[in-house]
Amino acid sequence: MDATALSEFGRRDWETDTDLEPVRFAMIGLGWWTREEAIPATEQSDRCETTVVVSGDHDKAEDVAEASERAETAITYDEFHDGAATDEYDAVYVATPNAKHLEFVVSAAEFGKAVLCEKPMEATPERARRIVEACEDEVPLMVAYRMHTEPAVRRARELVAEGAIGDPMLVHGSMSQDLLEIFSNPDQWRLDPDLSGPGASVMDLGIYPLNTARFVLDADRVGVSALARSEGEAFSNVPDEVATFEVRFDDGTLAACSASQHANRSSHLKVVGTDGEVSIEPAFFDRQNRKFELEVGGTRAELDYEQVDQMLEEFDYFAHQIRTDREIHPDGRHGLADIEAMHAVYESAERGSVVSVSGDD
């Protein structure tokens, strides 16, 4: 056991500069996640601040600005698109329903603003591609996968890259929650294909095991197969009250994954290699302490650590890369690859066949 490995576990391995001018954000879409997770993260941060809040509802925007520490400007979606307050923010955080991301990213790119766009990037591959095109060579674009700056996930990725578990063979990943217990109103956008995309569970939750496996393996998905089922009335417009899906990666690793918006809150990620395995459980919800386990050659180490504020890590990383003119990951093409894979998952579940996914990410 090397104590350095423990003290450095939560280290920001990406951080080279600490004395940088803060990035001022316009927060677009003021749902609970933005209000309770994103804005508080910028208030905790030395690198970020929320200066503008944007909502479809002017009064709501005013209320959120009022409740925030620094946001002084509250504008509507229309005002945002018209270019209101562009001198008051440097970047946007887009956290609207999936199918609304594109329009805000396009406007932000026109205004020359850096974009931090929530996952999934959009509702369809076509629209996700338009986001990539709108930003590429114009403004920095990052997809808000909070797992990429989560210390346990970054450590798992390092261990896999070092060959600590041998050649990766299998990934197990899952994320489930009881959506209707969290939001008692079944009339919500995650269950509406016009706003969410082709489904509710894979698009919103299945993306975690899918994307985190890609990140930890540093491999790309080339084929998927899936089963899905919806029986509950609230899920009548989406095919995936519950879903399982398999992923074939270009390095040969196979993944067995699942997602459900109507099941016990649960998540795990395990990568099994020829010589060992690494697992994180619970894996994907924020504000949960993790159990990180590494087994090599039959010897097992278990690590408990205090969870970081994932949104603070994500916002700080984004701001750091912008202010130091560095490349940003996960970028738009990385996000697009997940949208393509998830559409293939829905197609596979509908057609009852394995679907290839192009590897052009």
Place this chain on the structure above:
Amino acid sequence: MDATALSEFGRRDWETDTDLEPVRFAMIGLGWWTREEAIPATEQSDRCETTVVVSGDHDKAEDVAEASERAETAITYDEFHDGAATDEYDAVYVATPNAKHLEFVVSAAEFGKAVLCEKPMEATPERARRIVEACEDEVPLMVAYRMHTEPAVRRARELVAEGAIGDPMLVHGSMSQDLLEIFSNPDQWRLDPDLSGPGASVMDLGIYPLNTARFVLDADRVGVSALARSEGEAFSNVPDEVATFEVRFDDGTLAACSASQHANRSSHLKVVGTDGEVSIEPAFFDRQNRKFELEVGGTRAELDYEQVDQMLEEFDYFAHQIRTDREIHPDGRHGLADIEAMHAVYESAERGSVVSVSGDD
């Protein structure tokens, strides 16, 4: 917390009679599992004894008889089929390579002997069906799924049946090991389709999550989808050095499973329901202590218990049911259902499409 739940955890809920005449076994196929697990279990048992040992190699049979406590008769496969020593045993334990099970079961049934047949029941559905036909209405037949008499698995099944975790939605299951580290000779029957059946990992290991999920859910599999890959030279005759597979059950539950004969020794089973989840990890290897976890409504209980001798439980259960003229589970039709499902898994992996499995179990 109810202390009764702890003290009764390992209880043999099937046991009604203790003063029964022992069942005398002919052990057929004297590989390491029979020598190191099955025969010692009968030596521990008050209900069973090994009186006859049967091998293709007469000298090997003699050696095993010599080393055993009670076996006095060593015969060859040919002698067995010719009816040698039939007055010295009441039942047979068949632990030959998969594709040899049928011939021994047919002879045993002709002699009127009860049959405990190792899993998987045979190499193909056709041959498994012939085993069912040979025994049905003639002699008791049990398939040797040691998970069915494992206390943690039985408790999980009870909890699911009681509705403790709500409606089951998802199952996660996996079993992997490094076959060539265990048996350094790559020229072995598990990698030979003529002896093993269509593959190596799903047939030998994948059957554990598949069958245990069926047992815990008390549901039947109605469709499967699978991905498989073999790259290593030792696996050139089988398609599944590594495999993932999904199972749709007739109660609507979906399972995401995997198996590999070339990966870290690892296994888990988790059933996630609408109100909670139950998990066992490690789940499937013998002589491993289990961690049994139950979570309901966000409250989590973890149970450590001393593992039972799984083969002793299995042999004692089989003998108990025979001596009390009770029905035996898992029976031949139950075993056949897995062979059908696993063949569908291989068919799905080859065809790249979801394959339906008849539910006539």
